[in-house]
Amino acid sequence: MALRDNNNLEAGFTLIEVMIAMTILGVVLTGVVAMFTGTGRYHTGQEMMVELAQDIRAAKNLMVDEIRSAGCNPEDMIRVGFQIDTDDRFDTDDNSIHFTRDIDNGDGDEFYEPDGDVGDTNENIRYYRIDAGGNVLAAGNNTIGTLVRSTGGGGQPVAENITDLRFQYYDSNNALIAPATMTTEAVLDTIRTVEVIISGQIQNPNRVSAGNRTWTQQFRIRVRNL
Secondary structure, X not given: OOOOOHHHOOOOOOHHHHHHHHHHHHHHHHHHHHHHHHHHHHHHHHHHHHHHHHHHHHHHHHHHHHHHOOOOOOOOOOOOOEOOOOOHHHOOOOOOXXXXXXXXXXXXXXXXXXXXXXXOOOOEEEEEEXXXXXXXXXXXXXXXXXXXXXXXXXXXXXXXXXXEEEEEEEOOOOOEOOHHHOOOHHHHOOOOEEEEEEEEEOOOHHHOOHHHOEEEEEEEEEOOOO
């Protein structure tokens, strides 16, 4: 009679056991994928927010430096300061700002040498916001646009994905100057402080929650020369 060698028997898995194991593995892998996807979205959202904040802060620093010196007129030869224009890009109102300053003679050296005019580089400056078609956007219009700086010869982008740009102006008594009155040089000459509000939106807002899509900077600039 043949003897069975029980040591050579190998236990196997039943079909039900295999299916249960595959189900458990599928659940685990789904959770892992979801975790990595969520982490990826978080870091992407944070990176986009950091980029937006840096762009707006850079715009703020540039505007503070330039608006602060609006009206610089050491030679006292011409009217220098905030300007009126029929072109909304180049007007001083709630959605744009236009100012002049006499800070150099344009000779290209490292020294500031006022020369009695505002025709040199970076002496006649405008800031405004435009849409994709180049149209000026009103304050409070949340269409995504571009913050532009112009010194003549066409504007240059300062920051992208800007959803609002607003200017408010205050006199020497810190009283708000009504936008409707800012139609004469006499009124513009009373400006002593400029308040700027810049709001932006991250490049791909659908990738993050609604509360993490926008960034706003609000700041005041004391005009030193008026």
